[in-house]
Amino acid sequence: MKTPNMITKSLLLSAALATSAVLCANAQIKLNSKTVGAATKAVKAVTLSNEDVIEYTKEYIQWMDEHNPVAPADDEFAIRLKNLTANLQNYDGLNLNYKVYLVKDVNAFACADGSVRVCAGLMQAMSDNEVLGVIGHEIGHVKNTDSRDAFKSALMTSALKDGVSSQGGTAAALSDSQLGELGEQVANMSFSRKQESIADDYGYKFLKDNNINPWYMSMAFQRLLDLSGGASEGGFTKKLMSSHPDTQKRVDEMAKKATKDGFEKPTS
Structure with a gap:
């Protein structure tokens, strides 16, 4: 959140990147006025x-x-x-x-x-x-x-x-x-590589549980990689992939998992 009208990069924020963006001009928030060190x-x-x-x-x-x-x-x-x-x-x-x-x-x-x-x-x-794959990943966090x-x-x-x-x-x-x-x-917060990998697996399962070919998990990551020009820079691509030095590996891991489970890559 760099300006009042920008959303956060994540969370969580995924947050709690939330996760994730804005001053509340009309909010009537009652502050606790008790003085404490x-x-x-x-x-x-x-x-x-x-x-x-x-x-x-x-x-x-x-x-x-x-x-x-x-x-x-x-x-x-x-x-x-x-x-x-x-x-x-x-x-x-x-x-x-x-x-x-x-x-x-x-x-x-x-x-x-x-x-x-x-x-x-x-x-x-x-x-x-692919959108559902991303949603599943975020729910995993x-x-x-x-x-x-x-x-x-x-x-x-x-x-x-x-x-x-x-x-x-x-x-x-x-x-x-x-x-x-x-x-x-x-x-400005990010998750660890382990946390991201676990969330990837959760997103994969999320798709399977909803009778969707889990290949779309890999395809969603590939889409983000393509949008970034192959670099993990900027916006959601940075958030979702910044913990991984090799984003292509992340794409390949989901693809390998889907193939092993007997799913064929969708044509679209």
């Missing part, structure tokens, strides 16, 4: 419960939705995504909700509260099944708690550590400026 606040931030992190995630995604161009229900991208995810409101124990951001970024992210956001640029660049953990880390490592605390069992609300700083932290 910075050191004490930092300790409290470290001890945030998972429930607190989820509440902050919900606040963050609400803020994102209010300050990004969300596709209305009658928009072609919104209709397309609704049809794609009609049977995916609940998956693997997660309650999921989906929206399209009408921005050109080839990007997507999922948050620990089950929010999945897909950019119009990604939907323009990919087929339906949520299911594996990568998104939650990354979001918590962003809370603790930004200046928010001086203002985030759990007092009286309730997480303190965040100000607009805090949400902006949090967005910067989220945008």
Whole structure:
């Protein structure tokens, strides 16, 4: 999130890259005015419960939705995504909700509260099944708690550590400026190679579970690689592939897995 009208690169943000972008001019956020020393606040931030992190995630995604161009229900991208995810409101124990951001970024992210956001640029660049492969990958980060953990880390490592605390069992609300700083932290975070590989496998399984040829997992990565000109630079391509020194290897691994499982590569 480099400007108020840009979405984050991920999360989680996948976040909690969320994961993932905007000042909340009309939000009426009640701030906790209790004065606490910075050191004490930092300790409290470290001890945030998972429930607190989820509440902050919900606040963050609400803020994102209010300050990004969300596709209305009658928009072609919104209709397309609704049809794609009609049977995916609940998956693997997660309650999921989906929206399209009408921005050109080839990007997507999922948050620990089950929010999945897909950019119009990604939907323009990919087929339906490739989009679902990316969504499955992002949900994998949520299911594996990568998104939650990354979001918590962003809370603790930004200046928010001086203002985030759990007092009286309730997480303190965040100000607009805090949400902006949090967005910067989220945008600049990435997952480890191991986390990305596990999310790749999850996306593969996600497609299989929904009776879709898992070859589309490989094809989605290839599409991103093609869009980047073979380099892992910029937007979602950077987020999705930056942890891997050889992005082609990632494409090949999913292809090899699909072939081994007896699937033929789709022609389109």
